[in-house]
Amino acid sequence: MATSSTRRPQLVTTACNPSFISLSLLFISSSLSLSLSTFSHFSKLSISSTEKPLRPAEIALSRKEQMKAAAGKKPSPKGQRLICDLFSLSHSLRKSFLFISFLFFTLYALHLLHLRRLRPISPAAPPLPPPTSLRHIVFGIAASAELWSTRKDYVKLWWRPGRTRGFVWLDEPVEFSDDDTAALPPPKLSGNTSHLPYTHKGGRRAAIRISRIVSETLRLPELPPDARWLVMGDDDTVFFPENLVKVLRKYDHRQPFYIGAPSESHVQNMRFSAAMAYGGGGFAVSRALAAQLEPVQDRCIARYPGLYGSDDRVQACMAELGVPLTREAGFHQFDVYGSLQGLLAAHPVAPVVSLHHLDVVEPVVPGLSRVAALRRLVRGPARLDEAGLLQQSICYVKGEWTVAVAWGYAVQVMRGVMSPREAEMPTRTFLNWYRREDYKGYAFNTRPVARNPCQKPYVFFIAAARVARNGSHGETTVTRYERDPAAPPHPLCRWKVEDPVVVKRVLVFKRADPLLWNRAPRRNCCRARRSTKEEISVEVGICREGEISEPN
Structure with missing residues (x-):
């Protein structure tokens, strides 16, 4: 009994100290406020849309007000007695109270970490590449030594020395005069294709050589590093370069794109493929797709010895790569005879990109030669x-x-x-x-x-x-x-x-x-x-x- 009577006054004295009471009230109110804040964050989704949730200001005093209350105001006598009674309890209950307060603080710390994870600091997005321009396009022109002397005049109409980039791919060497060297793309000899089979009775083996122009262009050490598109056409194809740029600018060269148009002839499309870009009208292959085509093309070509031309061989390999034709109405194969007036005078609402088979049809302007008529249009x-x-x-x-x-x-x-x-x-x-x-x-x-x-x-x-x-x-x-x-x-x-x-x-x-x-x-x-x-x-x-x- 003597021991008990001597300990109780010491406990009461410590518990009823006014400064200790103020700090205790601040600790309790802060813990309550933090716990309510944490609870309200994790229970937002459970609040009915028709109910107005309580605001934090309505739940507890702000921290500033709490500090002011703790520093400048004394607890009421009734509050003092409550604190005294609370801290006069057993040692185990006080430990429980401190544990619960610590738990509230821990929950609030987790709440802050959760909010930080919801708002991560994202790194700056990489800059977009500049829009495609003419310098990003490399042409591959399919030609033959037999017809080059007459068809090179078509290429001269649209080729822009110093601005356009590309190569003429020939089966045999031809002589280039100084004027030709200044006005035409540089010549290249196609690689050997004797190891690849060709069995179509009505066609020519040159189809294999021409079908590999995209891949051979990609292998050239002088290929510009900023080349985005490889565009193929024939030596009797006239391109409109600025319109080609406008078409290709719509597409991302970093993705696999195969862009062109089928034939005007329904019979041609039925006999060969309506899903094929006809090579005379020209087609564009993104560099990303060319990089996927090049290592597998010879193996692919070897599986199709019975196909007729170069363009259906290219389409067969595109099918194996799973890349469909993206159609653009401005590429013109012109598988027709006679006058193009009816077609040109009712052109689709799309930029004209190319004209082909100009050696077969009549001059586009009556009374002039084929080249002179096109020159009037192009120049x-x-x-x-x-x-x-x-x-x-x-x-x-x-x-x-x-x-x-x-x-x-x-x-x-x-x-x-x-x-x-x-x-x-x-x-x-x-x-x-x-x-x-x-x-x-x-x-x-x-x-x-x-x-x-x-x-x-x-x-x-x-x-x-x-x-x-x-x-x-x-x-x-x-x-x-x-x-x-x-x-x-x-x-x-x-x-x-x-x-x-x-x-x-x-x-x-x-x-x-x-x-x-x-x-x-x-x-x-x-x-x-x-x-x-x-x-x-x-x-x-x-x-x-x-x-x-x-x-x-």
Whole structure:
């Protein structure tokens, strides 16, 4: 009893010390606040959407207020007695109280770590590569020593020394003059393919050599390290490089892409493949895909000895790699005969990238040689506004004539009002690649040149192109179109509509629009009027608000 009576006053004295009581209250309130904060964070999802959760300020005092209360205020006598009674308890209960407080602090520390994990400091994203430009493209031109002397003129039309990069791949050495060396890509000899089988009875072994151009170009030590795309074409293919850049800029060269277009001939697509990029029209392979193709291509080619050409061998290897064809309507194989006027005058709403089989079809401008006609197109309007080349616009002159402009190439004037739905459809001025097949067997809709003799179009072909400076309004392209003097006369027409035969020329005014293909695809609009009895003036440009192609 004596021992008990001597210990109790000492305990009471320590427990009832005023400073100790203040610190104890601060400790208890802080622990309670931290525990409630932790509990509210982990139970957020359980709060009903219709219930308003308590705010921290409504649950406990702020830390600042707690410190102020602890420093400047004394507990009430009732609070002092509570603390005294609490700390007068047994030693084991005080240990339990301290353990629970420690547990609350531990939970709060875990809560802080959890929030830090939810908000990690992410590293800076790697910079995006600059947009694809002409210097990122390397051409591989398939050629033969037998035909190179005549076909090199097609390459000279579009090749831009000092800007374009690429190589001509030949089967045998040919002599290059000084002019050729300055105006053409450097020549390369294709590798030996005698170890690869070829069994197609109607084809030529050169198909194997040509199919390996992409891989052989990739192996060249002089291949530019910044090359992103390998583009293949034939020596009778004319490319439009700036439009090609606009097409390839849409795609990531770091991914496996195989870009091109099938044939215009439905029969060709059935006999070979509709999933194939026809090589004459050209196709583009991303460097990432070329790197996957190169080590396996010979093994792949050896498995397809019975295929006919080079392009179907390339597609067979793409199929083994699992890469499909990405179609772009501007690559043109032109598996047709006759005149391309019906196709070029109704070009799809897409940038023209290539023209092929130019040795087979008629000159694109009547009265000129094939090369001279293409030179007028490439060195004239294409230099002024390549993005707008061949793009169609449809408008009307006083509700009597329909005017269809294929900018930079031709203008068609027809009696009466022809709907845009019909006018934008290609006319069959060309013949099927297989002359005995259906003359309408194409991979797109076509129409006859005229359903009624009175609507046979008067066609005006490009004659000249220039830039006019219009003061503060900037520069405007002016293209002049004239009729072919050797064109056959039109059939007799009894319509009470003035005959467009009186028109001698058409002038088209258009501002260059390099951002045309940065917007959603849409035909330009045009406004046509008779400037004189013998001349039609047409303004072509972006459609105004609410503007459509309808008779005025």
